[in-house]
Amino acid sequence: AQRVTQPEKLLSVFKGAPVELKCNYSYSGSPELFWYVQYSRQRLQLLLRHISRESIKGFTADLNKGETSFHLKKPFAQEEDSAMYYCALSANTGNQFYFGTGTSLTVIP
Amino acid sequence: AAGVIQSPRHLIKEKRETATLKCYPIPRHDTVYWYQQGPGQDPQFLISFYEKMQSDKGSIPDRFSAQQFSDYHSELNMSSLELGDSALYFCASSPSTDLQETQYFGPGTRLLVL
Numbered sequence: 001a002q003r004v005t006q007p008e009k010l011l012s013v014f015k016g017a018p019v020e021l022k023c024n025y026s027y028s029g030s031p032e033l034f035w036y037v038q039y040s041r042q043r044l045q046l047l048l049r050h051i052s053r054e055s056i057k058g059f060t061a062d063l064n065k066g067e068t069s070f071h072l073k074k075p076f077a078q079e080e081d082s083a084m085y086y087c088a089l090s091a092n093t094g095n096q097f098y099f100g101t102g103t104s105l106t107v108i109p
Numbered sequence: 110a111a112g113v114i115q116s117p118r119h120l121i122k123e124k125r126e127t128a129t130l131k132c133y134p135i136p137r138h139d140t141v142y143w144y145q146q147g148p149g150q151d152p153q154f155l156i157s158f159y160e161k162m163q164s165d166k167g168s169i170p171d172r173f174s175a176q177q178f179s180d181y182h183s184e185l186n187m188s189s190l191e192l193g194d195s196a197l198y199f200c201a202s203s204p205s206t207d208l209q210e211t212q213y214f215g216p217g218t219r220l221l222v223l
Contacts, residue, residue, distance in 0.1 A: 009211075034151070043154040043165060044144070044201075044212065084211060097146060097197060099214040 003027060003098035004089050012106045013077050021072040021103045023061075023087030032090040033063055033070040036099075039083045047072075047085070057081070077107045111135055113202050113215035121221045122190050130185040130218045134202030140164070141183040142212060143175060144199040152199060158183055159205060190222045 005024045013019045025031060035047040048056045050063040050070060061072045070087060087100040114133040122128050134141050140159045144152040145168075154167035158177035169175070172191075177183045181202075187194060197219050201212040 036152075038212065043157070043167060044142070044152070046151045049151070086212070097152070097199070097217060099201075099212075101213070102211045104211070 003091075004087050004100035006085075006087055006100035006103050008103050009101070010104050010106070012108055014108045015079055016076050019074050019077040019081070019105065019107075021085050021087075021105065023070045023072065023100060025068050025070065025087075025089050027068075027089060027091055029091060033061070034088040034090065035059070035061055035070075035072050036086040036088060037083050038086070038102075044086070077105075079107050079109055081105060082107045113200055113213050115198075115200050115215040115218050117218060118216065119219045119221075121223065123223050124190055124192060126190050126222075128187045128190060128220060130187070130198050130200075130220070132183045132185070132200030132202070132215060134181050134183070134200075135204075135213055138202035138204045138213070139181055140203045140205055141177055141181065142201040142203075143169075143183070143185055144201070145196045146199065146217075147193070147196045150196075155185070187220075192222050195220060195222045 033050040036044050037047045038044045059074045063070050084102050084104050086102045089098045116131045142157040143155040146152040155169040156175050157165045161177045172189050173187050175185045197217045199217045200215045203212045
């Protein structure tokens, strides 16, 4: 069963516009949720994790247990935000880890 | 659709032993990435290969080596295992023809070193 779903494979927004990358998960326990970013031809990097509740590069994500979602948001997109974004879920104290299929974000100048 | 296959799914070794983890990418994917995730930690990038050549290197210990074969599968060889090597090892693959360079992740190999 697909644990992490990212419904949008491609997303384009104009510079300065708000952006939201959707992530829904399926897990009955208390998972940890993460967002990872991969800039062109670079390695995967951790962007943020829900338990730290921090904002990185202007991005935030709130875990909504009722909707089982962990959408990534940024109020004003920048060109350097263009990248591939992966939502991930860690379950059973890290024994299981699931990645979504990724969303490619393009910020248009 | 075929996904990334990792073998074995679980492995138990003792200190100072060796282990070999295998990753079979999705057909026609020519790039493979290896990640290590320790208990309660975030995945750490180890190494990647493109067309059988090492393309990037991360925090891979000298005790580890990896290679990609002609059929694009990759093997991570781990020697002189230490307790701290206990982790979940992920492999991901991607096709170089994908402009987005989407990485498709395998289910991971859980290594326990006793």
